Amino acid sequence: MARKARTEMIEETRTKLLSAARQAFGTIGYADTSMDDLTASVGLTRGALYHHFGDKKGLLEAVVKEMDVEMDARLEQISHAAVGHWEGFVGRCRAYLAMALEPEVQRIVFRDAPSVLGNAYSQSSQSNCLASMARMLQQLMDKQIIVRTDSESLARLLNGGLVDTAFWIASCKDAEISLSTSLHSLSLILNGLLLNK
Structure with missing residues (x-):
């Protein structure tokens, strides 16, 4: 099985984080969304969040x-x-x-x-x-x-x-x-x- 290209993996990670954030922000709201829970729900770390969006506010903006x-x-x-x-x-x-x-x-x-x-x-x-x-x-x-x-x-x-x-x-x-x-x-x-x- 071929390995995914780096750009594909980056886009997949961004998409997972955006989707999870949208679900959380849309249901429980920004203030009550835990970044640890959000990243864990898609099998990622806070480091991935910070790398792609800077912080929670950057994720909301995206x-x-x-x-x-x-x-x-x-x-x-x-x-x-x-x-x-x-x-x-x-x-x-x-x-x-x-x-x-x-x-x-x-x-x-x-x-x-x-x-x-x-x-x-x-x-x-x-x-x-x-x-x-x-x-x-x-x-x-x-x-x-x-x-x-x-x-x-x-x-x-x-x-x-x-x-x-x-x-x-x-x-x-x-x-x-x-x-x-x-x-x-x-x-x-x-x-x-x-x-x-």
Whole structure:
């Protein structure tokens, strides 16, 4: 039997640690996750964790980045599956808020990441979202679907509101009701952008 290549072994170790961390952070939370228990659960040592991620905080950052990529991919699918550009944009905004109800996303992305990783990480993780939202808004303006304004500033206003609302939904006792009321408010705001109402 051939030995695994070093790069394959490194990737396998990273994947094991990320998977175990995501499971632990998503169920018991960052604060209650023991690094000894986590590494032992996948047959590794703390040394492997430190080598690949630096520390527990670095591991959380890697998990959140992985989840951000997955969330963006899901939102992109919604945009592409929609019947039109406007419907895709609205569907994307609505789906982002609905993600705040998913237990893993709620705990890791909307609760633990902001408190552990701080504001700097939140801002850097939003840069891709802002750029894609600004592009979508500019397309909607160019197609004369929404009123013309500066697409970057509008993207910042909308994205900031969506992010803040998602954090609020994730922390509410009755998140389902909060999501419902938020989606109604979102519709009012977005419909106000339309040229032909």
